[in-house]
Amino acid sequence: MGIQLSEHQKKDQAAFREFVNKEIIPHANKYDSEERLPDELLVKVARQGYSGAILPEQFGGRAMDYITYGLLNEELGRGCASVRGFMMMQNMVALTLLKWGSEEQKERWLGKIASGQIIAAFALTEPEIGSDAMHIETTFTDADNETYMVNGHKKWITLGQIADLFLVFGKRRGKLSAVLMEKDTPGLTITPLTGMLGLRASMLAELHFDNSPVTKENLVGRVGFGFVPVGITALNLGRYSIAWGCLGIGQACLDACIDHTSTRKQFGDYLKNHQLIQKMIADMTVNLKAGRLLSYHAGHMQEMGDQDAIMEIMVAKYFTSKMAFKIASDAVQIHGASGCSHDSAVQRHLRDAKIMEIIEGTSQIHQIKIADYAYREYAG
Amino acid sequence: MDSSQVNNRKTRIKTFLLRYIRNYALEDDSDIFGGGLVNSLFAMQLITFLEKEFAITIENRDLKLDNFRTVNAMADLIERKS
Numbered sequence: 001m002g003i004q005l006s007e008h009q010k011k012d013q014a015a016f017r018e019f020v021n022k023e024i025i026p027h028a029n030k031y032d033s034e035e036r037l038p039d040e041l042l043v044k045v046a047r048q049g050y051s052g053a054i055l056p057e058q059f060g061g062r063a064m065d066y067i068t069y070g071l072l073n074e075e076l077g078r079g080c081a082s083v084r085g086f087m088m089m090q091n092m093v094a095l096t097l098l099k100w101g102s103e104e105q106k107e108r109w110l111g112k113i114a115s116g117q118i119i120a121a122f123a124l125t126e127p128e129i130g131s132d133a134m135h136i137e138t139t140f141t142d143a144d145n146e147t148y149m150v151n152g153h154k155k156w157i158t159l160g161q162i163a164d165l166f167l168v169f170g171k172r173r174g175k176l177s178a179v180l181m182e183k184d185t186p187g188l189t190i191t192p193l194t195g196m197l198g199l200r201a202s203m204l205a206e207l208h209f210d211n212s213p214v215t216k217e218n219l220v221g222r223v224g225f226g227f228v229p230v231g232i233t234a235l236n237l238g239r240y241s242i243a244w245g246c247l248g249i250g251q252a253c254l255d256a257c258i259d260h261t262s263t264r265k266q267f268g269d270y271l272k273n274h275q276l277i278q279k280m281i282a283d284m285t286v287n288l289k290a291g292r293l294l295s296y297h298a299g300h301m302q303e304m305g306d307q308d309a310i311m312e313i314m315v316a317k318y319f320t321s322k323m324a325f326k327i328a329s330d331a332v333q334i335h336g337a338s339g340c341s342h343d344s345a346v347q348r349h350l351r352d353a354k355i356m357e358i359i360e361g362t363s364q365i366h367q368i369k370i371a372d373y374a375y376r377e378y379a380g
Numbered sequence: 381m382d383s384s385q386v387n388n389r390k391t392r393i394k395t396f397l398l399r400y401i402r403n404y405a406l407e408d409d410s411d412i413f414g415g416g417l418v419n420s421l422f423a424m425q426l427i428t429f430l431e432k433e434f435a436i437t438i439e440n441r442d443l444k445l446d447n448f449r450t451v452n453a454m455a456d457l458i459e460r461k462s
Contacts, residue, residue: 221443227420306432307425308425
């Protein structure tokens with residue numbers, strides 16, 4: 001099996017790279033310090049077609065294949081993890097609606113997400129519920145024959161501060177389900193969360209639902225199918241996006257280290273000629289190549305509709321998120337004091353990389369699932 | 381649909397399920413959800429398998445546990461969607 005990008009994929013990759021170099025990298029530390037993404041940037045991202053990258057053209061999407069979508073995540077991740085997270089979130093909700101939404105929901109929302117007319121967010125996590133998603137406490141009860149009443153509390157919701165539309169997960173008569181809720185729904189209170197370690201420009205928020213009415217036509221999928229398949233469809237794409245985004249973080253750090261060690265001298269010689277530096281550069285290079293192979297493999301399987309793609313995506317996300325944190329940590333080490341400065345990109349990448357080991361399934365949840373997969377695949 | 385085609389479908393479904401549910405006497409009417417035999421990730425893999433293997437699309441309206449509970453139920457679902 002060979003891995004070679006098509007001419008079209010190479011062309012897209014070059015366009016992604018140019019956009020990131022011009023529109024994102026010069027401003028990424030500012031986004032981080034100000035803890036927000038400016039509206040004009042989000043408009044530019046949508047105009048490039050990135051908010052609907054994975055959607056078919058009939059809904060205004062770019063209809064990217066999974067490898068091209070991976071390349072987009074890598075390039076955006078190389079520039080700013082929060083911008084990549086914005087793009088990822090739009091595609092997570094969009095893909096979930098495309099697959100499991102009603103025809104009315106698709107017609108009403110997908111074009112608006114793709115064009116950037118609205119911003120979508122995924123509201124699963126709660127103050128007391130992270131990995132244990134099956135036990136979320138938000139409830140959907142009957143207000144009348146046509147309306148659910150939503151009560152509960154969500155936390156750490158990416159883009160919660162600016163989202164127009166939330167995909168909210170809760171229990172309907174004890175069964176996990178999902179509904180769409182608009183931001184101006186009565187009883188919905190949105191509280192910004194700031195001061196996070198990483199992904200600081202992701203505009204997180206807490207959501208409180210106090211008898212928030214949602215008409216039943218906003219149910220996504222069916223009652224009891226909120227996690228499988230609705231939630232997992234979104235999370236699977238999220239993990240795939242993060243895997244590639246971590247390649248971007250790693251590549252950005254390696255590029256910065258190549259540049260720094262080629263220009264800075266200590267003990268009368270360039271840093272790149274010191275063997276302990278070479279060891280770190282070699283490990284970065286090898287791990288990036290390994291992570292890239294895992295990500296390409298996962299993308300190929302996803303593109304083929306292979307049932308094991310979901311596990312190969314978990315393998316890739318687990319590896320690349322750990323890889324990104326290690327590479328970013330070594331990059332700060334190589335840069336010394338300058339790498340610890342707020343002016344440096346590598347310190348931002350280090351903080352963002354840590355978050356990648358937590359979101360869309362912690363590394364520990366990934367280890368449990370991957371071990372389970374191994375016993376299934378390799379037991380005699 | 382003749383019986384050999386139905387049996388062929390059931391065999392392919394059982395082969396897939398037995399990759400996951402090892403050392404289990406899986407019958408055509410065994411309740412794979414009632415016995416706690418599968419987890420959420422595998423349930424998702426099952427949907428993906430059925431879509432690719434039998435060239436069907438599982439849609440919103442197909443999301444009923446009874447469509448996936450047994451090998452017989454899945455074979456019936458495939459028949460209806462083919």
